Amino acid sequence: MKLLRVGPVGAERPALLDADGALRDLSGLVRDIDGALLADEAALARVRAAAGAGVLPVLDAAGERIGPPVAGIGKVVCIGLNYHDHARETGAAIPEEPIIFMKAPDTVVGPNDTVLVPRGGVKTDWEAELAIVIGGTARYLETDAQALAAVAGYAVAHDVTERAFQLERGGQWDKGKNCETFNPLGPWLVTADEVPDPQALGIRLWVNGEPKQDGTTADQIFPVAEVVRYVSQFMTLYPGDVINTGTPAGVAMGQPEPKPFLRAGDVVELEIDGLGRQRQELKNA
Template structure:
């Protein structure tokens, strides 16, 4: 089951796509796909409605796909969570998860334009598995408790500006929070429909050239440990998103001259079972 939101920016409608490719409108069940939907047993209500045939089919061909979540409270990101990525950037292997935040208004749809910031010379790509929280989590004691708080999974693109992030002083945040820097989607898959989040292939291409090709098996800190760990420091609420890190293959880790993104470049990315994204980069 693929939960998505369709329509123009700011006017997206909740929908669900089934395995046979049919898309159904969910507006009769929920006003949107958000934390309240996830915490309020929305996924099971959709399943029951599909079972009894109570949802109207809609034509989705040619309709914009927006980000699959509305009203995201916070985006929590894990840095350097793949050993090969830490090594390619010259960073030490972290002993604990490295955490930073992105603001929710960086989120755009999976096929929307992404903007290279003004005066940027080092805009970079990062394919990531996104974890969507479905239940409030604080001070979790076990990985089993953490698993119970996961509402779903989503494909996330953690776009970064490396000069802003690394060379301009302070924290990483200024290189992570530029406008349009977190395409999300195309859809959300409920947590119980992903058999093993640590066994998903993820890939990214720039202008048709494969740059990242890895698997979530290679994470240093697995998904459930990330959720458990974060809950010791910050309250995770339904609808929050966790970006779990990226593997090797980013521009920062490549030989000089590093192939940072420019206006006109096309980035495509995918995660097994979570769909594909495609963005053309423009100039802010």
């Protein structure tokens, strides 16, 4: 299933994108697309049955905003330097274990919402990423099978980063990762049953129409199952939590000088096979 939320900020309605590309209203069946729903197998089964029976009403949402596909996110866990080609372009050693950092849930915005260049930001960078959405409580998982069983689905994420804040201002990476609007998510949450191999997804990004990233999740150093299992050794993952799994080569930081960091007025578009497409215009905060 392709689950999404449409409407103004704070007033999004749950919806489903059917096989014909029509939006279907889920508000008569579920309160929202959130951790409680993703952990409720019976509720998800009712949604699947209603979708299959063709009884869900059409949702007239032409021109409406698409919100993040998950409400009430508890935490956003991020994996740094998780593609071989990205490590090569930045001259970094291949990590022996996943690099973990966090983004605040309030960085999450809709897939087409405005992204704000922070005040004082001079090296705002793009990072197209595969996001994992957790569907079951995960703690101290032991096997890849257990890890994949905890995954509700996948989405497109844009891990926007201010490199000067991240790397030149001391402290940890969080300074450059947690500016407002720095985690567009969506347009859809695609349930795991529709993504048979999360390590076989093309991932692409353009800036002002110019291709910048063109990679594949097959190049991940630590694949999805290993990431979920590993993270569960250090923190409990709850339904509705999100894990951004890293970005392939092609970020501004890896380009020759002068590096083409983002500025107000730039337009970023990104997509992952089967998971949809995002488009953001940048403005100054």
